[in-house]
Amino acid sequence: MTAPFPSAAILDTAQAHGRARNAGIDCLRGMAILLVIVHHLALPFRLPLGPSLLGEWWPRRLLDAIGFNGYEAVYVFFVISGFLIARSIIERDGDLGRADLRRFYAARARRILPLLALVLACLAALGWMGVPGFAPESADQSVGGLLGSALSFTFNLYEGRTGWAPAGWDVLWSLSIEEVFYLGFPLLCLWLPRRVLAGLLLAWALALLPLRALVPVTDEVWWEKAYLPGMAAIAWGVLAAMLAQRWRPARGTARAMALLGACCLLAALGWSDLVHRHLFKSSLYVLCIGACLLLSAFHAHPPAARRGLGWLARIGRLSYELYLSHMFVVLGAVALYRAVLGETQAWTFAVYLPVLCVCVLLARGLQSLTESP
Template identity: 35%
Template sequence: MPADMRNRRIDLIRGVAILLVLFHHFNIAYRLSDTSLAAVFGPELVQAVARNGNYGVTMFFVVSGYLITSNALRRWGQLGRIDAWAFYGLRIARIVPCLLLLLTIVNVLALYGVAIFQNHVATGEPVPLWHVNLASLTFTMNLLIARVGWVNYPLGVLWSLSVEEVFYLTFPLLCLVLRRESLLCLFWATIIAVGPLYRLTHQGDEAGFLYAYFASFDGIAMGCAAAVLSRRFAPAGMTTWFTQTAVVALMTFLYLWWPIAQSNVLGVTAMALGTAALLWPAQRSTADDARRFNRVGAALAWCGKNSYELYLFHLIPLAVLKTGFPRATVLGDEKLVLLAAFMLFSFLLAAGIARYYAEPLNRALRQRLLQPRRTQSTIG
């Protein structure tokens, strides 16, 4: 999306979400409890921030549902008039180039014998690399993880892409079948109700209460519903500074107070609902909203703008660090140096991929995939 059309509020939310994910994954690789960061803020607070990074993914799901629905409404006016093939073309142009690049990097390094990029036996069942590639390309990585565990370190992030891609595949079909926004909202309400029930019945099974389709679809459904309802209902209280600050405070309290392993049943629902509330005023954001951003807000918005590339590729620099600096050999504030290196390397890698690879291919593919349909529409 052109810079002047981007919504800074949405980028800000995504920026916060991706930083939570990055910090979570780094802390898994290098526990920060013995660093000066823990000495200053307390090990409990550091652990509280790090342990719930999966809530960042919940926020991504809500934003994804919101953006897909609001963009469809902007392009086609009504969801029942969505052009399914154009929709798929837009999604292919954005998603597939980075996915193929990630698979290429991981496969090449695995074939060259770099151990951390190779598959490892998680549950006593060897899994060939082609099987992981197939799961990545067929949006079933979450199912593979549920069956055999975290079989490939840098490709583990694709569990959430599997959830989103199934949503992308079904969204236009659902719109064309149900057509009316009232029926779509009723369907999304059903999915929202199913989410906590599904998580409740899969307690003790992390792959079930965190990574399964129906453990995650309720967040996406909330984003979809928020995109539709916020166009029709704009209660003044939803957009005030006080209300939005209260929502952030409650989300922060939930995030820090309970581990996601204990709070996921309703915690995911609450975090998703809070994200949807923060998105409610997004369609009415103005250019003045962007000018209110300070440098911190602008930096977070940059992270949000590049969040897809950051999410997909950040485990590559972390894998490189883990290979060169094994956890047992890194002590104290040496970990903070690695944290800074990890963040810098991830930002540079994501920025380079976005600018020189993903964005040019996105534009080229959109023109190639959509131009014939535009021409046909004009002739018709």
């Protein structure tokens, strides 16, 4: 099982409107993308630190929370994406019902396409060269098919039909969910009265688990990557943005919301088995509600940049670049480790920090190269 983005591509409203960045939201994005990267390192190493020389000093629950929540982190990205996109329309056009279609789609294209085109060119080149992790292993897949489905945002349908994509390509599934949602979302904003739109989004958000239940668990690829459940998480974020337009909690209330939101995320990421067992299999609901509470609190009263957390906020600002590019570094690091040390897991703990640093450096370079003015 692989995890993906984020949110993959979130429009940065603070940058778009020339305002100060929201450190709280950036840190939330930073936490989510770190969980994704570590998850993709943990999969080939079987555990993030467990079999290594340091593993015996770490509680198993902590190891699992750090190493195997990449999929859940993508759902946090979905919520963040819905919140920021809806807020950008409200702040730019005054209301969701007055969304400027031309400006909206142009902004999405400027944010998504330059980096996506560069990453796809690299993926295609490595795939055609037969590099493991990038070249199709199934006879049902081809580099052309992977490329076409990624460009048309039908990657999930292609994977559901042909099986798991190569690891280097697989992160593209969440981007397909986001962009299909945003192709139709502004049209719904213009066509539907506000109350009808809110009702539709609420029904969609609450149907997250029933929508997942419609897919047989035996169909593992589609069960993880079906469009409608991912869009339901985006709907949670949009609803939070719509509520933020009408209600600004007092500072004390916002602090309580942030604390409750953090507890929800901690429960969903660290004790998902207990939430699943005792709260009606609702861990994804708890995750989405926690993210909404944090986003609403941070938006109402943006927290001051905390000493010691600046690095996490900076990583959050690079979340899209990190999400699309990190597998190049991860797969290279895993291959290098195995070439030097073989299958021993004793020193895997030493890989994580260097890989994260190289991922950030690559993301910064890509941001400078592809970011629109």
